[in-house]
Amino acid sequence: MTIVVEALCTGLPRPFNxxxxxxxxxxPAQGPVMIRRFGLEGDMVADTRHHGGPDMAVHHYPNDHYSAWAEWLGGHDLLSGPSAFGENIEATGLVETDVRIGDRFRLGEALLEVSQPRKPCWKIEHRFGRKGMVAHIVKTHISGWYYRVIEEGIAQSGDHLTKVDEGKTDWTVARLFAALYDPSCKPAPDQLEEICMLEKLSEAVRLSLSRKL
Structure with a gap:
């Protein structure tokens, strides 16, 4: 599986609310970008309690969802620009049902590993100025996901994102997101225990679920 990365996006903390x-x-970054263990050079996290760290180093939100969002929202200027959902990787052709925890992808020189779904927060709704977006993500499971960086390296727009290794699990990002966050999906106790045993799942998610169990 190979797709083309249309842009690698970075941002610095700015006044928001x-x-x-x-x-x-x-x-979009101009030219090559170094992807390090904690993310793209030139990209920073404001809320280090809930975001960032090696298990949430690179954020991927599929451009495939933009047209559905445009219909749901009745159009929005942000959807015609880059990184509407704050994603680092802007690309089309790879969605949550295609990607499993532990899948590895080569991007330029860097090697990335899928670590967890993105849990939506109020900042998405504040950015778009619309209520109900978080609930819609929870219902549809179009969450995006995070990678950890296994091998640091340089990448740039136009590079291919190529799957080089399959995660040894049946847990796609969409299925895992539903089990963790969608109240209408009620996984059995043995499924929750199975999630806790996912070796490649981010430590924070595993610990949080373990406490609940």
Whole structure:
């Protein structure tokens, strides 16, 4: 499986909601970008309690969902620009049902590994100025996902994102997101235990679920 990366996007913390800062407003990087263990050079996280770290180093939100969002929202200027959802990787052709926890992808010189779904928060709704977006993501499971960086390296727009290794699990990003966050999906206790045993799942998600169990 190979897709073309249309842009690699980065952003710095900026005023977002009164005194609140956010780096969700990202722009395409010009030229090659170094992808390091904690993310793309030139990209920062404002809320280090809930975002960032090696298990959430690179965020991928599929451009495939933009047309459905445009219909749901009745159009929105953000959807005609880059990184509407604060994603680092802008690309089409890879969605949550295609991607499993532990899948590895080569992007330029870097090697990325899928670590967890993205849990949506209020900042998406504040950015778009629309209520109900988080609930829609929870219902449809169009969450996006995070990669950890296995091998650092340089990449740029136009590079291919190529799957080089399959995660040894049946848990796609969509299925896992549904089990963790969609109240209408009620996984059995043995499924929750199976999730906790996913070796490649981010530590924070595993610990959170373990506490609930």
């Amino acid at each position: 009164g005194a609140e800062l956010s780096a969700i407003d990202k722009r």
